[in-house]
Amino acid sequence: MCLAYLSLQRICFSFFLTCLSHFFVPVSGLHTIVGQYGEAIEVPCNKGNVRPEEVFIAKWKYTNADGSTGDLLVKSQGMNTTLSDNADYHSRISLTRDLSLRISQAKLVDQKIFTCMVVIGADIFEHPVQVTVQKAPSVPTITNQAIEAEIGKLTTLGECSTQNAYPAANITWYKNGVPLTADQTAVKLTAAVHEDRATGLLSTSSKLEYAAVKGDLNAKFTCAIHHKSLTSDLLSGPVTFIINYPTENISLLVTPAGTIKEGDNVTLKCKADGNPPPTGYSFHIKGKKVTVEKSDTYTLMDVTRASSGEYKCSLVGNDTMAASRNIVVTYLDIALVTRGKVQKYVGDRFEAAMLVSASGEAQISWSKNNAKLNGAPRFDKLKYSDSGVYECVATMAGLVKKASFELAVQGPAEISRLTKRRSDDGMLKVLSCEALGSPKPTVQWSINGTNVSATESAFVEGKVIHRITISPTVNLTVNCTVTNSLGQDTQSIAVSTLFDEVTMDKQEQAESSREQTRLVVGVMVGLLLAAVAVGLTYWLYLKKTREGSWKTGEKEDGTLEESKKLEVKQNQKAEV
Structure with a gap:
């Protein structure tokens, strides 16, 4: 009986809401929310501003794009939520405490208008919400890449694609970071969009046809995906293509690039601007042509001054496509x-x-x-x-x-100097014989005909010094003889005893004293004679001066007083 009563009550509520729907108070404006594919979506009732305790009855329904409608659930105050039998939503919808509609595992079919109908007191309100669903695309990849491209010829370089997006993604091609714009001549882009029938998701592809130029060698091509669900573009990895073009220019490089010296190894390197480059070259070496395969170099070993001249390289089989360099070998x-x-x-x-x-x-x-x-x-x-x-x-x-x-x-041996001196303690005599000559002279000492040994200095710049030390007890005659293969020289020196030298020194001192005395006396006598001579000269001068005064007649004409004055003046001059 209870179950039958509840069922009847639900039927009555539903009928009641259906009848009242024709008399609802509409709310202006359409609220829109965006859900992500595969994730849960919460559709708010009146933007979440409904107070559940004031709602007597709440109902959610939907309107498809073609205008068809359907019910989802009903909730009356104090009763449980009643779900519809809609197969698309029966297991994916629920009602939250604030009367929002929660849809799990969002699909593309969820893109429709969901309407919340509520009864508050005697009023009925409807709050429609437009739901859209987005799906981010996958990272782009470039497939069907061309192995090579011929210069100036429109060639399919590759196809950029991204999968499972909604709405469809947009694709842009780049060359070295600069976007390519289709002109149907050098750049042609063909885009396509494919729909997955099961999910409705879209895959986008873009084919690039491109007419390459020389500058595209090693150029990097990429593609980027633009989509409203992304905050930044998705980029593919870069790809490069082999660009083929014929050789138009050829050059010859020489290493070392600077001065080339005799004995150097010189490398000739031939370089062509075509791609792919030639596999071999011909080198023209002093009138002889040498062809190398799988190489672009030729080395001249141990060059000489005769290697100077013009060298040339060319394409195999085409000597007109050539380059030359002049090489100068420094010697x-x-x-x-x-x-x-x-x-x-x-x-x-x-x-x-x-x-x-x-x-x-x-x-x-x-x-x-x-x-x-x-x-x-x-x-x-x-x-x-x-x-x-x-x-x-x-x-x-x-x-x-x-x-x-x-x-x-070289020169004959000769004695440049023969000397004698006392030793530092005064007890011995040191004799030195300095010899010049080359080859090195040998030195021989002889004392009264007897040879003696000596010490020898180093032989430097044709000079050697021999020294002997003796203590003579009698007066001696010492000979020094120097000899080499070119000549001989002998000198003698007299050497007295140390006693005789002391006596001789005293005699020399006495004689020196006497000589000093004589010198002092002579100086004094000379000074005296000089003074006498000066006095005599001055007396004659005075006498001559006075005689000259009388001759002028000054004395006869003058007075006695004037004569005295004149004599006084003459005396003063004499005193001066």
């Missing part, structure tokens, strides 16, 4: 007329002679025993110190050449 040669070991005599004149052969101006420097010289060795009169190893270094453009010779200045 430097030096030769010393004076070389090896040169022997000259002390006092001779000598000048080093050198010949230079070079492709340019060379810088020349000289050194002696590794010490730099200001110029080439030139001597008007050779000395022993001029002996040594002389080296010439010539440089030019990275080339360095060296040549050297050894100069040996």
Whole structure:
């Protein structure tokens, strides 16, 4: 009985709402919401402003695009929600506490007008809501890519596509980040949209036909997807295409690019602007043609000055498509007329002679025993110190050449100085014999005919010094003899005993004292004679002056007083 009563009550409510629908108070304006495909959608009743406790009856219905309608559910105050038997919504709809309609797993068929009808007191209100559904597209991919494209020929480079979108997505092609615009001549774009019958989702594709130019070699092509559900575009990965075009120009590169010196290895590299590049080239080397396969280089090993000249490369089988370069090999040669070991005599004149052969101006420097010289060795009169190893270094453009010779200045042995002195403690005599000559002189000491040993200094610049130390008890005659293969020299020196030298020193001191006394006396006598001479001269001058005054007649004509005054003046002059 209860179940029958409830069923009858629902039927009455439904009939009541259907009747009242013809007398509802409409609400102006159509609210629109956007749902995402596969997700839940909540359709608010009166934008969520309905107070459920005031609603006596609430009903949701829909209107299709073709104008057909249908009921979804009914909720009366204090009773459970009643769902319709609509197969599309029976398991996907529910009513929220604020009377919003919740649709789970949104589909494209949900794009319609959903209307919320409510009874509040004696009034009936309807709130229609337009629902649209969107589906974001997949990331684009480029398929059916061309392996290569011929320059100037319209070629299908690839097809960009995206799947399962709603509404349909838009596709734009880019080359190096710049959008391509169809002109049907160099760029042709063909778009297509395909619908999935089961879901209604749309897939979009765009085919690019393109006439390539040379500048497209290594160019990166991409495509982008634009869709209202996306905040930013979806980009594909970049693709490149092989652009084929014939060779129009050829060039020849030479390595090293700068100065080429004798002994260098020189590489010739032929380069063509066609794509794909030639697999081989012909190199024209000094009138001979050499063809290389699977390579674009040819190397000249250890070039010489004879390698200078014009070199050329060309396409195999087409010598008119060629490029050439002129190669200049830098060289430097030096030769010393004076070389090896040169022997000259002390006092001779000598000048080093050198010949230079070079492709340019060379810088020349000289050194002696590794010490730099200001110029080439030139001597008007050779000395022993001029002996040594002389080296010439010539440089030019990275080339360095060296040549050297050894100069040996020779001369007969001679004694340049023979000296004697006391030792520091005054108890011995030290004799030194300084010998010049080359080859090195040997030195022999002889004391009253007896040879003695000596100490020897280093032989430097044709000079060696021998020293002996003796303590003579009698007066001696010491001989020094120097000898080499070119001559001999002997000198003697007298050496007294230390006692005789002391006595002689005292005599010399006494004689020196006497000489000083004589010198003082002589100076005094000279000064005295000089004073006498000055006085005598002055007296004669006065006498002569007075005689001259009388001759003028001044005394006869003057008074006695004037004569006295004159004598006083003469006396004053004499005193001065």
